[in-house]
Amino acid sequence: MSxxxxxxxxxxxxxxxxxxxxxxxxxxxxxxxxxxxxxxxPGSKNMFGGRVYLQPLKDIYDDFEKKAPIHRWVxxxxxxxxxxxxxxTIEYESTKTTSFTTYLTQLSGWMANQAVNQGAILLTExxxxxxxxxxxxxxxxxxxxxxxxxxxVIDAEGINRLLLEEANLVEKLKxxxxxxGVKEVIKLDSNLINQLFGLDNNDGLSWVFIGNLTNGxxxxxxxxxxxxSISLGIVLMLEEAIRKLDKHxxxxxxxxxxxxxxxxxxxxxxxxxxxxxxxxxxxxxLKPRKLYYDGLLIVGDAAGLLLNQGYTYRGVDFAAYSGYLxxxxxxxxxxxxxxxxxNLSKYEELLRNSFIYRMLNKFSxxxxxxxxxxxxxxxxxxxxxxxxxxMHIDYDxxxxxxxxxxxxxxxxxxxxxxxxxxxVSRKI
Amino acid sequence: xxxxxxEKKIQRIExxxxxxxxxxxxxxxxxxxxxxxxECKWKPCIRLCPAECYxxxxxxxxxxxxxxxxxxxxxxxxxxxxxxWSYPKSGRGIHxxxx
Numbered sequence: 228m229s230x231x232x233x234x235x236x237x238x239x240x241x242x243x244x245x246x247x248x249x250x251x252x253x254x255x256x257x258x259x260x261x262x263x264x265x266x267x268x269p270g271s272k273n274m275f276g277g278r279v280y281l282q283p284l285k286d287i288y289d290d291f292e293k294k295a296p297i298h299r300w301v302x303x304x305x306x307x308x309x310x311x312x313x314x315x316t317i318e319y320e321s322t323k324t325t326s327f328t329t330y331l332t333q334l335s336g337w338m339a340n341q342a343v344n345q346g347a348i349l350l351t352e353x354x355x356x357x358x359x360x361x362x363x364x365x366x367x368x369x370x371x372x373x374x375x376x377x378x379x380v381i382d383a384e385g386i387n388r389l390l391l392e393e394a395n396l397v398e399k400l401k402x403x404x405x406x407x408g409v410k411e412v413i414k415l416d417s418n419l420i421n422q423l424f425g426l427d428n429n430d431g432l433s434w435v436f437i438g439n440l441t442n443g444x445x446x447x448x449x450x451x452x453x454x455x456s457i458s459l460g461i462v463l464m465l466e467e468a469i470r471k472l473d474k475h476x477x478x479x480x481x482x483x484x485x486x487x488x489x490x491x492x493x494x495x496x497x498x499x500x501x502x503x504x505x506x507x508x509x510x511x512x513l514k515p516r517k518l519y520y521d522g523l524l525i526v527g528d529a530a531g532l533l534l535n536q537g538y539t540y541r542g543v544d545f546a547a548y549s550g551y552l553x554x555x556x557x558x559x560x561x562x563x564x565x566x567x568x569x570n571l572s573k574y575e576e577l578l579r580n581s582f583i584y585r586m587l588n589k590f591s592x593x594x595x596x597x598x599x600x601x602x603x604x605x606x607x608x609x610x611x612x613x614x615x616x617x618m619h620i621d622y623d624x625x626x627x628x629x630x631x632x633x634x635x636x637x638x639x640x641x642x643x644x645x646x647x648x649x650x651v652s653r654k655i
Numbered sequence: 656x657x658x659x660x661x662e663k664k665i666q667r668i669e670x671x672x673x674x675x676x677x678x679x680x681x682x683x684x685x686x687x688x689x690x691x692x693x694e695c696k697w698k699p700c701i702r703l704c705p706a707e708c709y710x711x712x713x714x715x716x717x718x719x720x721x722x723x724x725x726x727x728x729x730x731x732x733x734x735x736x737x738x739x740w741s742y743p744k745s746g747r748g749i750h751x752x753x754x
Contacts, residue, residue, distance in 0.1 A: 505731070
């Protein structure tokens with residue numbers, strides 16, 4: 228491993244969206260950058276729901292829209308309240324778009340490639356065993372008992388922070404800090420997808436489900452259209468899942484797939500892949516005390532930088548942008564005497580002035596709100612029963628308020644209802 | 656290999672996992688202390704490991720690392736700290752292609 232004997236300006240651990248983007252930006256600014264990935268290819272250990280928000284990536288990569296592996300532009304959004312037999316849906320459709328679907332495995336690979344094109348060295352099948360430090364200054368990484376030196380280390384190891392734990396910078400994850408996402412990718416002909424969901428060529432659908440698909444556990448379900456496949460999966464808050472899940476978690480995904488209101492879309496489909504990942508939830512407790520140390524910056528999931536907005540997650544754009552800012556912070560430190568903790572605190576400043584901290588602060592109450600079980604059990608059932616009373620007509624039919632009073636009875640008081648409405652409208 | 660999903664019934668987890676690709680390491684990257692599992696009342700790993708790497712044989716937990724998807728859930732949910740968890744070595748383990 229001759230590369231390993233060289234000295235680098237920066238070593239980036241992990242070629243996911245955060246790490247690859249950091250490496251891309253560092254190499255672009257002329258820094259000698261080593262990007263290390265434990266998988267066989269960049270992206271091979273990555274998994275997400277299915278949708279990426281565009282704007283932050285456009286700021287980072289030139290011609291992103293033309294060159295990146297984009298499957299479909301999301302122009303149709305659905306939010307459904309669902310139970311065993313009914314669903315009530317809000318649909319939004321537009322000729323404009325701000326997000327796209329893709330496989331993160333592909334997008335990370337593409338980003339790592341951009342880093343390589345800028346001159347970064349990418350080594351795959353390299354598992355970093357330890358952060359290397361001398362006198363409390365991070366000076367590189369340890370790979371199979373060999374030390375690789377660098378001026379700065381950028382930790383993009385992801386949500387399972389083995390390296391940061393070993394360095395005593397974070398504690399072991401706790402169930403109340405994360406959610407668990409499990410998904411199936413189902414092969415489906417691209418024209419059939421367009422027909423089934425009423426989409427034009429490269430237009431995509433993002434579909435979120437709230438209701439009893441999660442076994443009464445706080446969380447949700449999602450369906451995204453890719454170019455010629457469907458991603459469908461569920462997300463469960465892990466702490467609540469430990470207490471309440473009464474069957475194997477994969478069964479929830481399968482029950483979702485065979486749900487009569489979903490399965491009709493998937494009749495011709497074949498499962499291509501089954502994947503899973505932990506999702507940062509409680510950002511306040513997940514975020515390391517500091518994201519900058521002497522010779523070290525922390526980005527992406529490892530830094531807890533992911534936004535749960537209630538009806539959507541923003542992970543990839545947050546991760547990539549944090550990597551981008553970390554590279555900028557290193558540039559600043561390099562030009563001001565070196566990557567000391569003081570100089571690298573520039574990263575914190577850049578985050579504070581960016582949409583990342585702005586949004587994390589704005590939506591800080593969402594995870595707590597999402598843990599309210601009424602939101603997943605009572606309200607979806609109430610909405611569906613109300614719709615059912617109004618729509619199913621034999622002889623007598625209902626007036627709206629009459630139907631509402633009937634379905635509300637025994638379920639929820641006016642006071643709770645108004646309090647919940649107030650909370651939802653304040654926090655989301 | 657892919658599993659046809661026409662049938663409106665729940666597939667077996669083995670059949671679903673059959674669609675994934677691994678390069679399995681010779682040595683397990685996760686070690687489980689079964690003595691601690693015997694003390695464990697809840698055994699949340701059984702239901703929550705998405706790859707069903709943890710199964711019950713009688714009252715005993717049995718762990719196999721081969722189908723691990725490296726999500727880290729078992730490590731987080733284990734109430735007894737029985738899971739010694741790391742990533743597989745260089746290039747081994749799950750290889751996602753469409754996720």
